[in-house]
Amino acid sequence: MSTTWDVDPAPSGAGGRALTNRGVRTRTALLEAAEAVFAEHGYHDASIVKITEAAKVAQGTFYLYFESKQQVFDELVRDLNRRVRHAMRERSDQGSTRAERERLGFRGYFEFVAEHPALYRIIRQAEIVAPDILREHYERISIGYVEGLRTAMAAGEIGEADPEVVSWILMAIGEMVGARWVLWGESDTVPDDVFDQVMGFVERGLATRGDA
Amino acid sequence: MSTTWDVDPAPSGAGGRALTNRGVRTRTALLEAAEAVFAEHGYHDASIVKITEAAKVAQGTFYLYFESKQQVFDELVRDLNRRVRHAMRERSDQGSTRAERERLGFRGYFEFVAEHPALYRIIRQAEIVAPDILREHYERISIGYVEGLRTAMAAGEIGEADPEVVSWILMAIGEMVGARWVLWGESDTVPDDVFDQVMGFVERGLATRGDA
Amino acid sequence: MSTTWDVDPAPSGAGGRALTNRGVRTRTALLEAAEAVFAEHGYHDASIVKITEAAKVAQGTFYLYFESKQQVFDELVRDLNRRVRHAMRERSDQGSTRAERERLGFRGYFEFVAEHPALYRIIRQAEIVAPDILREHYERISIGYVEGLRTAMAAGEIGEADPEVVSWILMAIGEMVGARWVLWGESDTVPDDVFDQVMGFVERGLATRGDA
Amino acid sequence: MSTTWDVDPAPSGAGGRALTNRGVRTRTALLEAAEAVFAEHGYHDASIVKITEAAKVAQGTFYLYFESKQQVFDELVRDLNRRVRHAMRERSDQGSTRAERERLGFRGYFEFVAEHPALYRIIRQAEIVAPDILREHYERISIGYVEGLRTAMAAGEIGEADPEVVSWILMAIGEMVGARWVLWGESDTVPDDVFDQVMGFVERGLATRGDA
DNA sequence: AATGAATGAGAGTTCATTCAT
DNA sequence: TATGAATGAACTCTCATTCAT
Numbered sequence: 001m002s003t004t005w006d007v008d009p010a011p012s013g014a015g016g017r018a019l020t021n022r023g024v025r026t027r028t029a030l031l032e033a034a035e036a037v038f039a040e041h042g043y044h045d046a047s048i049v050k051i052t053e054a055a056k057v058a059q060g061t062f063y064l065y066f067e068s069k070q071q072v073f074d075e076l077v078r079d080l081n082r083r084v085r086h087a088m089r090e091r092s093d094q095g096s097t098r099a100e101r102e103r104l105g106f107r108g109y110f111e112f113v114a115e116h117p118a119l120y121r122i123i124r125q126a127e128i129v130a131p132d133i134l135r136e137h138y139e140r141i142s143i144g145y146v147e148g149l150r151t152a153m154a155a156g157e158i159g160e161a162d163p164e165v166v167s168w169i170l171m172a173i174g175e176m177v178g179a180r181w182v183l184w185g186e187s188d189t190v191p192d193d194v195f196d197q198v199m200g201f202v203e204r205g206l207a208t209r210g211d212a
Numbered sequence: 213m214s215t216t217w218d219v220d221p222a223p224s225g226a227g228g229r230a231l232t233n234r235g236v237r238t239r240t241a242l243l244e245a246a247e248a249v250f251a252e253h254g255y256h257d258a259s260i261v262k263i264t265e266a267a268k269v270a271q272g273t274f275y276l277y278f279e280s281k282q283q284v285f286d287e288l289v290r291d292l293n294r295r296v297r298h299a300m301r302e303r304s305d306q307g308s309t310r311a312e313r314e315r316l317g318f319r320g321y322f323e324f325v326a327e328h329p330a331l332y333r334i335i336r337q338a339e340i341v342a343p344d345i346l347r348e349h350y351e352r353i354s355i356g357y358v359e360g361l362r363t364a365m366a367a368g369e370i371g372e373a374d375p376e377v378v379s380w381i382l383m384a385i386g387e388m389v390g391a392r393w394v395l396w397g398e399s400d401t402v403p404d405d406v407f408d409q410v411m412g413f414v415e416r417g418l419a420t421r422g423d424a
Numbered sequence: 425m426s427t428t429w430d431v432d433p434a435p436s437g438a439g440g441r442a443l444t445n446r447g448v449r450t451r452t453a454l455l456e457a458a459e460a461v462f463a464e465h466g467y468h469d470a471s472i473v474k475i476t477e478a479a480k481v482a483q484g485t486f487y488l489y490f491e492s493k494q495q496v497f498d499e500l501v502r503d504l505n506r507r508v509r510h511a512m513r514e515r516s517d518q519g520s521t522r523a524e525r526e527r528l529g530f531r532g533y534f535e536f537v538a539e540h541p542a543l544y545r546i547i548r549q550a551e552i553v554a555p556d557i558l559r560e561h562y563e564r565i566s567i568g569y570v571e572g573l574r575t576a577m578a579a580g581e582i583g584e585a586d587p588e589v590v591s592w593i594l595m596a597i598g599e600m601v602g603a604r605w606v607l608w609g610e611s612d613t614v615p616d617d618v619f620d621q622v623m624g625f626v627e628r629g630l631a632t633r634g635d636a
Numbered sequence: 637m638s639t640t641w642d643v644d645p646a647p648s649g650a651g652g653r654a655l656t657n658r659g660v661r662t663r664t665a666l667l668e669a670a671e672a673v674f675a676e677h678g679y680h681d682a683s684i685v686k687i688t689e690a691a692k693v694a695q696g697t698f699y700l701y702f703e704s705k706q707q708v709f710d711e712l713v714r715d716l717n718r719r720v721r722h723a724m725r726e727r728s729d730q731g732s733t734r735a736e737r738e739r740l741g742f743r744g745y746f747e748f749v750a751e752h753p754a755l756y757r758i759i760r761q762a763e764i765v766a767p768d769i770l771r772e773h774y775e776r777i778s779i780g781y782v783e784g785l786r787t788a789m790a791a792g793e794i795g796e797a798d799p800e801v802v803s804w805i806l807m808a809i810g811e812m813v814g815a816r817w818v819l820w821g822e823s824d825t826v827p828d829d830v831f832d833q834v835m836g837f838v839e840r841g842l843a844t845r846g847d848a
Numbered sequence: 849a850a851t852g853a854a855t856g857a858g859a860g861t862t863c864a865t866t867c868a869t
Numbered sequence: 870t871a872t873g874a875a876t877g878a879a880c881t882c883t884c885a886t887t888c889a890t
Binding site for chain 1: 340414417
C-alpha cells in the first residue's frame with residue numbers, strides 16, 4: 001500500500017550529483033544539524049552559519065548539498081512527514097480491534113511529538129515558510145486515515161460519515177492535544193486522564209448513531 | 213463576566229506617554245498598516261519600512277508609538293484574540309437551544325476566518341514569533357468555552373466530560389476545518405455538507421453516552 | 425543645441441525620493457568615492473565596503489542613494505560622458521578656423537584623459553559591465569562630431585564623406601592615442617611630435633581629394 | 637621574420653612539468669572551454685566550475701594544468717594575439733599592390749572579428765584584468781605594421797610619417813570599426829560602403845602630401 | 849509630533865583554491 | 870592523472886533601530 005512518496009529518496013548533492021560515502025556522511029550531518037537549528041531558532045533565525053557550525057563543516061560546504069536554506073527546510077518537512085506516518089502506522093498495526101488501533105495510533109503520534117518536539121515546531125512554521133509542502137503533509141496523513149475509516153465503515157465498526165472530513169478532524173485533535181499537553185505541558189506525554197477524555201470524544205464522534 | 217484582558221487598553225506612545233488626538237490617529241494608522249503588512253508578508257518579511265510606507269509616515273515615527281517590531285506584533289495578536297472571541301460570542305448568543313448556539317458559534321468563527329484570512333495567518337505565525345501570546349490566545353478561547361460547557365453539563369444537555377479537554381478539542385476542529393475549507397479551499401465558507409459532517413461529529417462527541 | 429541627455433539630472437535617492445541638503449552631500453561623497461574606487465580596482469574588485477569606507481559612511485548608507493553597485497557604475501559612465509563632451513566642446517569653441525578647432529578638440533580630449541585617468545578606465549570597463557551605456561556613450565560623442573563635420577563639408581572645408589563613419593574614426597584615434605601616450609606613456613600628455621603626426625593623419629584623412 | 641613570441645609554446649602542466657598525450661588532450665579541452673566561458677560570461681563571471689564543467693573534467697583537474705584563473709586568461713590573450721596577426725598577415729600577403737594589401741589586411745581583421753566575436757570580447761577585458769598583456773598585444777600588432785609601413789615609405793608608396801604613430805592609428809580604426817559595425821551591427825561584416833569610406837580615410841591619411 | 853538620514857551587524861550565497869583519496 | 874569534497878574569505882544587500890533636526 002506504500003505510495004511513491006513514501007520512498008526515501010537516494011541522497012544527492014545540490015546539482016543532483018551522486019555522492020561518495022564521505023559526501024553522504026556530510027549531507028546527513030548537515031540535515032541533522034538543520035533539524036536541530038530550525039527547531040531551536042525557527043526558520044528565520046536559523047542561519048546557515050549556525051547550521052554549518054552545528055554540523056562542524058565550513059559555510060560553503062552547505063551549498064554542496066543544498067541549493068538554499070529553503071530547500072533544506074522543505075526536505076526536512078517531507079522527511080518528517082514520512083517519519084510521523086511511519087510511527088503512527090507502526091503503532092496502530094499492533095492493535096487487534098479497531099478501537100484499539102485508533103488508541104494506539106494516537107499514542108504513537110503523541111510519543112512521536114514527545115520525542116521530536118523539534119520537528120513538531122518545524123511543521124508549524126511551514127504554514128508561512130512552505131505552505132504547499134504543509135498542505136501536502138496534511139493531505140498525506142489524511143489519505144492514510146481515510147483508508148482505514150472506509151474499511152471500518154464498511155465493516156459497520158463506526159458510523160457512516162464523510163471519511164475525509166473525519167480524517168481532518170482527527171488530525172486536528174491530535175495536533176492540538178499534542179501541542180497543549182505534550183509540548184507546552186509539564187509532562188512528557190499526554191496524561192492518562194486527558195488521553196481517555198480525548199479518546200472518549202473521538203469514539204463517540206465516530207460511533208454509529210445510537211451506540212457508544 | 214468580562215475579564216481584565218478583555219478591556220481594550222487606552223492607546224499610548226512608546227514610553228507609555230499619553231497621546232494627543234493626532235497621535236492617536238497616527239498610532240491607529242500604524243497598527244492597521246502593520247496588520248495588513250504582517251498578514252501579507254509574514255512576520256519576518258514584514259519590515260518597518262513597509263509598515264511605515266503603508267501608514268504614510270516616516271520610518272522614525274514608528275518608534276514614537278511602538279518599542280519594537282515584536283511589540284506591535286504582540287499587540288496585534290491580542291487584538292485579534294479579542295475580535296475572534298467577540299465575533300463568536302455575538303453569533304452564538306443569537307441561538308435559542310444549546311445545539312443551535314454551538315452551530316452558530318462555529319459558523320461565526322468560520323465567517324470571521326473568511327473575512328480576515330489575513331489575521332488568521334498572523335495567529336499561526338505566533339507559534340514561533342510570540343509563543344506565550346499564542347498560548348494566551350488559546351487559553352482565553354478555551355476559558356470562554358469551558359464556561360458554556362459547564363452550564364450545559366449541569367443542565368444535562370451534554371454528557372459529563374472534562375470541559376477543558378473538550379474545549380481544546382473544539383478549538384482544534386474549528387481551526388483545522390477553517391484552514392482546510394475556508395483558507396485553502398476554493399469557496400468562501402465551509403460548504404454546507406462539510407459543515408454538517410463536522411457538527412455531526414461534534415454533537416456525537418458531546419452527547420451523553422447512549423443518546424445522540 | 426543641447427539635448428535632453430545633456431542636462432544634469434537632479435540627484436535623488438534610491439527610491440527616487442527627494443533629498444535634503446545633507447542627503448545631497450552624502451550622495452556626492454559616495455559618487456566621488458565610487459569614481460575613485462572603480463578606477464583603482466576595476467568594477468569587480470571595487471566593493472561596496474571600499475566605496476563606503478572611502479566616503480566615510482556606513483555600508484547601509486550606500487543603499488539609501490543607489491540601488492546597486494551596477495547602478496552607480498551606470499551613473500558614473502553617463503556622468504563621465506557629459507564631462508568629456510563638455511571638455512571637448514569648450515576647448516574647440518575657442519578655435520577660429522576649422523582645423524584649429526579640430527586640434528583644440530583633440531587637445532581637450534587628451535587633457536581630460538590626463539586629468540581623469542580614473543574615468544577613462546571606467547569607460548573601458550563598460551564594454552563588459554554596461555555595454556548598452558557604453559554604446560550610448562560613443563553614440564553621443566559621434567553625434568556631436570557629425571554635426572560639425574556636416575557643416576565643414578557644406579562649407580567645403582573638408583572633403584565629402586560619410587560623416588558618421590568619419591566620426592567613429594576620429595573617436596577611435598582619440599581613444600587609442602590617449603591610451604597609448606597619455607595613460608600608458610611616461611608623460612602627462614601626448615608629446616608634441618606625436619600629436620602633430622596624429623593631426624597630420626587626421627587632416628589628410630579629412631581633406632578634399634587633391635589638396636592637403 | 638618571426639620573433640620568439642610568435643612560437644607556439646609546448647604545452648606543460650602547472651608546475652611546468654611535461655605532459656603525456658592524455659594530459660595534452662585534457663589541457664586543450666580546458667583551454668577551449670576557458671575560451672568559450674570567458675567570452676560568454678566575461679572574466680569575472682567565468683568561474684572555474686563553469687570551465688571545468690564545459691571541459692567535462694573535475695574541478696581539481698584545472699589546477700593540474702594552470703596555476704590560476706588569471707594564468708589561463710593570460711595565455712588565452714596571448715594565443716588570440718597570435719591568431720589575429722596570423723589571420724591578417726595571411727590575407728594581406730595575397731595582395732599584389734600595397735593598397736590592396738592594406739585593404740585585405742583590414743578585411744582579414746574584420747572577418748576574424750566576425751568569426752571570433754568571443755575572442756574580441758576577451759581582448760577588451762584585458763584592459764582591466766591583464767593590462768600588461770594587453771599592451772603586449774597592441775605592441776606586437778604595431779610592430780608588424782611598422783615593418784610594412786617603413787618599406788612602403790622607403791618605396792615612396794606612402795608619405796613620410798612616424799610609422800609607429802601611424803600603426804597605432806590603424807589599429808585604432810580597425811578596432812573601433814570592428815566593434816561598431818561587426819560586433820554591435822546587424823550585419824556579419826562591415827558593409828561595403830562603410831568599408832570604402834574607412835579605406836578612403838586611411839588611404840588619404842597615408843598618402844604623400846599632394847596626391848591621394 | 850514628525851522626519852528621514854545614518855548606522856552596522858548579519859543575512860544568504862559564491863568561488864578560487866587546496867586537500868585527501 | 871584525476872577526482873570531488875572541503876574550505877573560508879569575500880561579496881552584495883537588508884533591516885531594525887537610533888539620532889539629529
